[in-house]
Amino acid sequence: MKRRLGEVVVSSSTSFVAQCYQLEMAPALGELVRTDLPEIYGVVGTVTTEPLDSARPVLARGEAAVSEGDIIRDNPQLSRLLTSRFEVFIAGYVDKNVTRQYLPPRPPRVHSFIYSCSADEVVEFTRHLDLLRLLLNSGASHSDEIVSACIRQAAASHDQPKYFISQACRTLAVELSADVPRLNSILRRISP
Amino acid sequence: MTLFDHPIGDANEMANGKFAARQGQPLGMVVDGSVTNGVEVRLDSDVSVERIKVGTFVTLQGSNNRFFGVVTDIALGSTDPRMKYASIPTDDVFVIQALQGTVAFGMVSVLPQLTLPDVLGDEQGPAAAKSIPDHFSRAYISSQEDVETVFGSEKDGNFWLGSPLDMETKLCLDLGELVKRSMGVFGKSGTGKTFLTRLLLAGIVQNAQASSLIFDMHSEYGWQGQDADKGVNVKGLKQLFGAKVSTFTLDDDHSRRRGLSTDETVKLGLNHIEPEDVELLRESLNLSDVAASCAYNLREKYGEESWLKEFLDSGRNGSLLELADELQVNPGALRALYNRMGRFTRHGFMVEHSRVDTAALMIEHLERGQHVVLEFGRYGDDEAAYILVSNLLTRRIHRKYVEAKETAMGGAGKEPRPLVIVIEEAHKFLNSSVASQTIFGIIARELRKYNVTLMVIDQRPSGIDSEVLSQVGTRFSCLLDNERDIDAVLSGTSGSRALRSVLSRLESKQQALVFGHALPLPVVVRIRDYGTSFYETIEGGGDSEEEKKRKVDELFR
Numbered sequence: 020m021k022r023r024l025g026e027v028v029v030s031s032s033t034s035f036v037a038q039c040y041q042l043e044m045a046p047a048l049g050e051l052v053r054t055d056l057p058e059i060y061g062v063v064g065t066v067t068t069e070p071l072d073s074a075r076p077v078l079a080r081g082e083a084a085v086s087e088g089d090i091i092r093d094n095p096q097l098s099r100l101l102t103s104r105f106e107v108f109i110a111g112y113v114d115k116n117v118t119r120q121y122l123p124p125r126p127p128r129v130h131s132f133i134y135s136c137s138a139d140e141v142v143e144f145t146r147h148l149d150l151l152r153l154l155l156n157s158g159a160s161h162s163d164e165i166v167s168a169c170i171r172q173a174a175a176s177h178d179q180p181k182y183f184i185s186q187a188c189r190t191l192a193v194e195l196s197a198d199v200p201r202l203n204s205i206l207r208r209i210s211p
Numbered sequence: 212m213t214l215f216d217h218p219i220g221d222a223n224e225m226a227n228g229k230f231a232a233r234q235g236q237p238l239g240m241v242v243d244g245s246v247t248n249g250v251e252v253r254l255d256s257d258v259s260v261e262r263i264k265v266g267t268f269v270t271l272q273g274s275n276n277r278f279f280g281v282v283t284d285i286a287l288g289s290t291d292p293r294m295k296y297a298s299i300p301t302d303d304v305f306v307i308q309a310l311q312g313t314v315a316f317g318m319v320s321v322l323p324q325l326t327l328p329d330v331l332g333d334e335q336g337p338a339a340a341k342s343i344p345d346h347f348s349r350a351y352i353s354s355q356e357d358v359e360t361v362f363g364s365e366k367d368g369n370f371w372l373g374s375p376l377d378m379e380t381k382l383c384l385d386l387g388e389l390v391k392r393s394m395g396v397f398g399k400s401g402t403g404k405t406f407l408t409r410l411l412l413a414g415i416v417q418n419a420q421a422s423s424l425i426f427d428m429h430s431e432y433g434w435q436g437q438d439a440d441k442g443v444n445v446k447g448l449k450q451l452f453g454a455k456v457s458t459f460t461l462d463d464d465h466s467r468r469r470g471l472s473t474d475e476t477v478k479l480g481l482n483h484i485e486p487e488d489v490e491l492l493r494e495s496l497n498l499s500d501v502a503a504s505c506a507y508n509l510r511e512k513y514g515e516e517s518w519l520k521e522f523l524d525s526g527r528n529g530s531l532l533e534l535a536d537e538l539q540v541n542p543g544a545l546r547a548l549y550n551r552m553g554r555f556t557r558h559g560f561m562v563e564h565s566r567v568d569t570a571a572l573m574i575e576h577l578e579r580g581q582h583v584v585l586e587f588g589r590y591g592d593d594e595a596a597y598i599l600v601s602n603l604l605t606r607r608i609h610r611k612y613v614e615a616k617e618t619a620m621g622g623a624g625k626e627p628r629p630l631v632i633v634i635e636e637a638h639k640f641l642n643s644s645v646a647s648q649t650i651f652g653i654i655a656r657e658l659r660k661y662n663v664t665l666m667v668i669d670q671r672p673s674g675i676d677s678e679v680l681s682q683v684g685t686r687f688s689c690l691l692d693n694e695r696d697i698d699a700v701l702s703g704t705s706g707s708r709a710l711r712s713v714l715s716r717l718e719s720k721q722q723a724l725v726f727g728h729a730l731p732l733p734v735v736v737r738i739r740d741y742g743t744s745f746y747e748t749i750e751g752g753g754d755s756e757e758e759k760k761r762k763v764d765e766l767f768r
Contacts, residue, residue, distance in 0.1 A: 192313035203297050
C-alpha cells in the first residue's frame with residue numbers, strides 16, 4: 020500500500036524538494052522515496068520544518084504552557100503557518116522496467132506526488148548499490164550521514180540485513196579506497 | 212561475493228573455455244610486473260594471504276599463453292597509504308570484512324618461469340617464459356596436471372623425489388639428465404642432506420643409467436644408516452639393492468664389529484702415494500709449502516714407485532740431514548714432512564707395497580654396472596685419510612676413464628659407463644687453494660666430457676671454489692642460514708634474489724630447494740620419506756636376496 024508523503028515543490032537534475040501535506044510527517048533521513056510516472060527514486064537528505072512565510076519567524080510561545088502539546092492546542096493556527104519540507108537526492112529511476120542507478124534525463128515535475136517505498140521496492144532498488152556513489156558525491160555537507168542512514172534504512176527491508184550491510188560496506192570500501200579515514204567513519208555508523 | 216558479476220570474471224570464463232586445461236584454485240589477478248622482477252598478483256578478497264606460501268606454484272592464464280611460475284614474495288598492500296595510521300576498529304567484523312580485499316589486500320609476487328602448452332598432452336613441452344601475462348590475467352594455484360606437465364611424471368620413468376610445497380603431486384626428477392652434470396647437495400648440519408643423498412643414490416642405482424662411486428665418510432650409505440631423530444636404522448644401498456652394490460672398506464674391524472661382510476678390503480701401498488697427494492694434504496697435516504714441495508725432490512731422487520718408502524726408511528735410519536743436504540732442501544722442512552708422513556702412513560689401511568690396484572678393482576665393479584660404496588670406518592673422522600684415499604682412488608679411476616673415453620672416441624672401444632662420484636665435506640677438496648690440484652677440481656671443471664660427474668655434499672658451500680661451484684649443474688639445497696653460504700649456492704643462478712628469500716625460509720627438515728640443470732625451474736620440495744614405503748617401491752620389495760637370506764639365517768641361528 021503506497022503512502023503519499025508530499026508533493027515536489029522545487030526540482031533540479033540532482034535533487035528535488037518536496038513539501039509534506041501534514042506538519043512533521045516527513046520521511047526519515049536516508050529513507051528511499053519515489054515519484055510516479057516517471058518513476059524516479061531518491062534518498063531523503065534533509066528534512067526542514069519552517070514558517071511558510073520566511074518574513075515571519077516562529078516565536079517561542081510555551082512560557083506559560085504545562086506541556087508541549089498545550090502549545091499546539093492553544094495556537095491552532097500554527098499548523099497552518101508552519102510547513103515541513105524534505106530534500107531528496109536522486110538515486111536513480113526506472114526506465115522501461117529496468118532500474119538505472121544514475122541520474123534521470125529530466126528531474127521530476129513540480130507537483131509530482133512523492134510516495135514512500137514498500138519493502139519490496141526497497142529490496143528491488145537496492146539490489147545494485149551504485150546509488151551509494153551518487154550519494155557520496157551528492158555535494159551535501161553531510162553526505163556521509165545520508166549514506167549511512169540510507170544503508171541502515173534499506174537493510175531493515177532485506178531478508179538478510181547483515182549480508183546486505185556487509186555487501187554495502189564492501190561497495191563503500193571500493194568507492195572510498197583512497198580515503199580510508201572517511202570510509203572508516205561511515206563504516207562505524209553502519210556497523211550493527 | 213560481490214552483488215553483481217565483475218566484468219573481468221566474465222572475460223576470464225571465456226578465456227578459460229578456450230583452453231582445455233583444468234585450472235586450480237583461483238588466486239587473484241595480475242596488476243603489475245616486468246620480466247625481470249616478475250608479476251604482481253592482487254589476491255581476490257576471499258583468498259587469505261596466509262594460505263599462500265613462498266615457493267607455491269602458480270599458473271597465470273594470459274590471453275594467449277599460460278604461464279607457470281613460482282611465488283617469490285608475499286606482501287600486504289592497501290589503496291590508501293593513510294590506512295596504516297587510521298584507527299580501525301579491529302573487533303568489528305563488518306568493518307574488517309569490508310576493508311579486506313578492497314582497501315587492504317594481499318599481493319603476491321610471481322616469477323613466470325615457463326610458458327605451458329595451451330592444450331595438455333600437446334607434443335610441444337613447456338618453454339622458458341620470455342614474456343609476462345597481460346594486465347588482469349587470472350592467477351591460479353597450479354593444478355596437478357600443470358605440475359606434471361612441467362616436471363614429468365613417474366610414468367615416464369622419472370624419479371619421484373617428493374612433493375612441491377602444500378601439494379600432493381609427485382614431483383619427479385629426470386635422473387638421466389641429473390647425472391649428465393655435476394650436482395651438489397647443500398644444507399647446514401642436521402637438515403637431511405644424508406637422507407636426500409641416499410634417496411638420490413637409490414634413484415640412480417634403480418635407474419641404472421650410471422654407476423656411482425661413493426666415498427662414504429661416516430659409513431651411512433653402504434649397509435645401513437641411522438635416523439638420529441627417530442633413533443632407528445634405515446636401510447643402506449647394499450640392503451636395498453644387494454648384488455648391484457659392492458661395498459669396499461678401509462677398516463675391516465669396523466665392518467666386522469657391525470656384523471657386516473664387505474666385498475673388498477682396501478689396502479693402499481706407499482707406492483701409490485704421489486707428491487701431488489702430499490700437496491693436497493698440506494692443510495690437514497699442517498705442513499708448510501716448502502715441506503710439501505720436498506716430496507717432488509724425493510720423487511726425483513727415488514723414482515715414482517718407491518720415493519715414500521725410501522724416504523721413510525732413511526728417516527728411520529737417521530740419515531735425514533744428509534738427505535736434506537743432498538736434495539738441497541731445508542732440513543727442518545724435510546723433518547716435518549718425515550714426521551707427518553710417518554704418522555700418517557701408520558694408518559691400518561696403509562701397507563708398504565701393494566700389488567692390488569684398488570682403483571682397477573673398483574673400475575671392474577663399476578664397469579659391470581655395479582655401484583661402489585667405500586666405507587671409511589673409523590678413518591672417516593680422519594680428514595687427511597679421507598682426502599688422501601678419495602683423491603688417490605679417484606685420480607686413478609679418472610685416468611682410466613679418460614683412456615677409455617679416448618679409445619671410444621677413436622672408435623676402438625665402448626663408451627665408459629657414466630660415473631657419479633660422491634664426496635662429502637666437499638669444501639675440503641674443492642676450496643680455492645686446492646681446487647686446482649685435486650682431481651675433483653678437474654672433474655668438476657672438465658665435467659661430462661669423460662662421463663664422470665661429481666655429487667658434492669657439503670654444509671659450507673661458501674668454502675668451495677666458485678669456479679667449481681659454477682659447474683655444479685643441479686643443486687639441492689636444504690636450509691642454509693649463513694649469508695655467504697646462501698650466496699655461494701645461488702651464485703650464477705638467474706633470479707637469485709627471489710630464490711634467496713625462499714632458501715632462507717625452508718623448514719629445517721625434509722625440505723630442499725632444487726634448481727639447475729635437471730629441472731625446468733627452481734622448486735621447493737618436501738622430500739619423500741625414506742622408509743618402509745620407499746623400500747617397497749624398489750624391486751624385490753625392499754629386501755635383497757642377501758638380506759632375505761641373512762634374516763632367515765638369523766631366525767634359525
